[in-house]
Amino acid sequence: MLKLAVFGNPIKQSKSPIIHQQFAAQFELPVRYTAELSDEHSFKQDAQRFLAQPDAVGCNITAPFKQQAFEIAALLSPAAATARAVNTLQVLEDGRLKGFNTDGGGLVNDILAVLDSISGSSVLLIGAGGAARGVLVDLLNQHIASLTISNRTLENAQSLADICNGLSSNCKVTACNFADIPKAPFDLIINATSLSLHGDVPQIDPGLFAGSALAYDMVYGDKPTAFLTWAQQHGASQIRDGLGMLIGQAALSFAIWTGKQPDVAPVMQLLREQD
Numbered sequence: 001m002l003k004l005a006v007f008g009n010p011i012k013q014s015k016s017p018i019i020h021q022q023f024a025a026q027f028e029l030p031v032r033y034t035a036e037l038s039d040e041h042s043f044k045q046d047a048q049r050f051l052a053q054p055d056a057v058g059c060n061i062t063a064p065f066k067q068q069a070f071e072i073a074a075l076l077s078p079a080a081a082t083a084r085a086v087n088t089l090q091v092l093e094d095g096r097l098k099g100f101n102t103d104g105g106g107l108v109n110d111i112l113a114v115l116d117s118i119s120g121s122s123v124l125l126i127g128a129g130g131a132a133r134g135v136l137v138d139l140l141n142q143h144i145a146s147l148t149i150s151n152r153t154l155e156n157a158q159s160l161a162d163i164c165n166g167l168s169s170n171c172k173v174t175a176c177n178f179a180d181i182p183k184a185p186f187d188l189i190i191n192a193t194s195l196s197l198h199g200d201v202p203q204i205d206p207g208l209f210a211g212s213a214l215a216y217d218m219v220y221g222d223k224p225t226a227f228l229t230w231a232q233q234h235g236a237s238q239i240r241d242g243l244g245m246l247i248g249q250a251a252l253s254f255a256i257w258t259g260k261q262p263d264v265a266p267v268m269q270l271l272r273e274q275d
């Protein structure tokens, strides 16, 4: 029996246990995946104790512990090193912990389920918090032509742009406030702010959606978020919420732990039916 878990606070709402049980069933793998509540003082100890169990192969980490998980990882994937945040820990054979960040890969794979390619695209990333930071490397790895990072607080957008400009990439990366987003058309507009959690939308010019191929919201719910409805009303060709990103990051974690690539489509359908 492989032991896996997700650590977070709160954690009751997490869909990770059901997602990973579905993945395990696809391969008839015996897996026990639990949701573990922790707190900021005990997280590192809780995770290390869980991972020290003989059958534990790894764990996921969600808010607010991704930075602490980064700190306990002895080795890091490039995406985790850049994000300074870890959503997946793997126990290596020598007992050391390797940290990954599969959020960006989950996002990109979900976008590529809708658009054939985003190579050469101009991308607008709205928001500059942990969610935005976690997807930078994977977006740049798609050889996008330009990345405009727009945020309420310009300094936060500028620090993400500085991170991108420190990576070897030919992408043109710029930072701006909501009011200063260039009018140039964007192929892909991604909302990485937390505004959708409150039913709000960022104060950007809705004219920016006209002609865009896809508006993506990292948040998901039982109906399209306010951001997606607004984007569609203003001309975005397609809209997509973050459920596919959630399942996509889980699939990449599952592959890290088990070496098996699960099929995300049936799990997506199951979760949509449950909403």
Ligand code: ATR
Binding pocket: 126, 127, 128, 129, 130, 131, 132, 151, 152, 153, 156, 192, 193, 194, 195, 202
């Ligand atoms: P997460 O881990 O979800 O990214 P976070 O790191 O707290 O959470 O980042 C939240 C993001 O949503 C930030 O980009 C934040 O903008 P600031 O950097 O200006 O704080 C954005 N955000 C949150 N509330 C907002 C609001 N009322 N208006 C505009 N942007 C908001």
